[in-house]
Amino acid sequence: MSLTESHPQPGAAAHREIPGPAGLPVLGSMLDLRRDSLATFLGAQREHGDVIRLEAGPPGLRSVFYALFAPEGVQQVLASQAANFRKDHPLYEEVRQSFGNGLLTSQDADYLRQRRLVQPLFTKRRVDGYASAVTTEAGTLADRWHTARDQTVDLVPEMNRLALRTVSRILFGVDAEQAVAAIHRCLPVINAYVVQRAYVPVKLPRHWPTPANLRARAATDELNAVCDNVIAERRAAGTDVAEGDDLLSLLSAAGNDEDGSLDATEIREQVLIFLLAGHETTATSLAFTLHLLARHPDEQAAVRAEIDRVLGGRTPTAADLDRLPRLTRALKEAMRLYPAAPVVSRRAVAATEIGGYRIPAGADVVVSPWVTHRNPALWPDPERFDPDRFTPEREAERHRYAWFPFGGGPRACIGQHFSMLESVLALAVLLRAYELEAVDEEVPVAAGITLQATGPARVRLRPRAGSGGGAGE
Template identity: 80%
Template sequence: MPLTDPQPSPRTGPAPEREIPGPAGLPVLGSMLDLRRDSLTTFVNARRAHGDVVRLVAGPPGLRSVFHAVFAPEGVQQILASRAADFRKDHPLYEEVRQAFGNGLLTSQDADYLRQRRLVQPLFTKRRVDSYAAAITAEAGTLAERWRTAGGHTVDLVPEMNRLALRTAARILFGLDAAAAEDAFHRCAPVINAYVVRRAYVPVKVPREWPTPANLRARAATDELNALCDRIIADRRAARGAATESGDEADGRDAGDDLLSLLAAAGNDEDGSLDATEVREQVLIFLLAGHETTATSLAFTLHLLATHPEEQQRVREEIDRVLGGRTPTAADLDRLPYLTQALKESMRLYPAAPVISRRAVAATEIGGYRIPAGADVVVAPWVTHRSPELWEDPERFDPRRFAPEREAERHRYAWFPFGGGPRACIGQHFSMLESVLALAVLLRTYELEAVDQEVPVAAGITLQATGPARVRLRPRDGAGEYGE
């Protein structure tokens, strides 16, 4: 009897779906304790053990969270770009940020987001952002001068870069009111950030209206920031209104060319303008996202260069060759390629947004697995940036990875510290400009020697250093003067 291929049975249905692998965790709590203890290492271990699509379970039955992590760049591209409409910002973390800081560009969706983006985009053109270069170098120069009196010539880069980035953001956003805004945000933001992260990941949330100590502290901090922003916005609009009535355009410009004034004046025939609450929400999101992410990139770039003196020397030689004794300008961004490569490599190893969350609204196949509708999904630059399939010796600091020819060989989503797709960070050029110019000022003025070789980190709203990143400062001869 001849052998033939067996015929499918009439009862045979479609092939069963592949079960998404993942860590078993503890019998009752799953991976909850691992995620709370060190979520970044938990994700790295999950990819190593189970591949590029992983299912994680956290919490006891009845209060259990189930989410899917996607690590391969092809899957990241689907979630952030090609299928972005199927993955929304409905994750609990975004909801908590929305409740705390308002419905700005980071958290808004659908028609609200598109309208805000159209109104705000003209304020982030390359020409407009480049006009802030003098403010960036002036703040970096002020810090460099203050470091001359540092006790023992040792500084901790984490608070120092946080202060620099906050001062710069406040100056560009608030102009003459920068000092008051900086002080309030420095005091209130850590309270709100900790509150947001804690609420986002607890299985049962106490209503915000209840007068618990945590709720009262967060409400007081939020009220203070809101009141400050509302007062400054009202002052700006009053000044512009008075200038318009008087017909004095010069006074109108003097009333505020800072970003807050431009936001208050933004408008078009299709979208109207932002009301006072919307302006405040955009400002608070810019302060949160803008200063914390840039501070992280600055601190870790300086620390990595301090622990790799040969790379620091190569960067400094480029800075000296390009700048001589002058202050850097926006035009120097393209003239400092190796410094930019060092910054990008730092952002690979220490991405300021280490984990990005979404919620699937439609079933999607990713990497051969079906992600169900309603599933919480994360992509993790922290993990993808460390994949040995994408990066040779991934834990090694090597700025040469970002030479143009090597960048061109990689998948677009092998490196995505600014996200991607239609929700990519609107402030990407601003962050790169601020970081490169500030680094040029500081590295031209000082040689850095690492005191702490390793800096522990944890994932919050942004990447958080949980230990010091101290360096010794050695002033360089003939470093020049910076400022306005």
């Protein structure tokens, strides 16, 4: 049933059984969800509709949750009834324990205070000031690609490193280099640990000395030390951490009469959340945009013609963001097909009617950009790469929550303008320097904290005559 269909009479929702896959007699859908949760959700929507119920795990340890796929249901969860759907889901609790209580995981008064303190760091004017850091790192990568073995690179690790170097430079300023290696080493360990713990029926205490606990603790301690050491070294050198224009300095200086300021632990927790949310998501968008363009040479040529026309030989700036609409459409279409946050989890406080069904109080609820972005009623021929879906006219025709890679409502991603700016400028630098030819046609993916490529996304590079490979003059 689509949420756009007429609803039953009041009270009827309480008596309607929510459909869903039967799964196995003992384990329910647990094995399907572990094997490929995204395919399981997509198949359930195709077979059972836009409101489904799933069970996973053996009797006595079985978890039950509800998935909502239509834009109207997504809007209820993320926006119009956001206060009723909290971040009390086990995944957020695990993220909170590993990375601290930053903007991604905090709630209620803590969240509102943090948001007020951090919001000035993400104004358009402030974010536009980071454009040179983006183009510098993208230009360095373009230069390095000239030495690529067999002129072939795997976009997944390449974009991960580019996004990590960029967000580290913006967070730490001159101290970025010392942080990159530790972050690159530690984040995957912690991410895997968080996801594994979030979805097992029985969790061993974190303080038990199991191999997994010990690995995660060592990675967490090292990551915490990176942030602490940057601040300590600046102070030892006699440099006030609040005098710079990197995000760490701005966080240190943030404050107002109502909310006070962030203490050292809060600053570190915000930095860790920015590292987690600010590089993996952008890396995913960059890698899949480039790979999709490599698979579609005509669209790649059209995007490059726009870049050449707008930029000529100069370095792109923040002012060019609105001058590259075709490139932006290609990015948005890649984010439709490969949303960096493919599944978003919440927990219902009170019983709620959604799409003619009653979602009980205390229920775990998920919405899924991965599924909603593939609904053929919203996106004809949904697996086809078609950037023209994002012309202004076609965007205006769609429901606001037919496309929601940045979430929505009061908890929408605070860094979405930064993500779009970074992505468009980095893509412009790389596509001006190289033509790309796909080596791998399909890239397998899986859902973690963010969307994870589980196979390579290799492309063959052809340097363009006179490009120089870098960010330009």
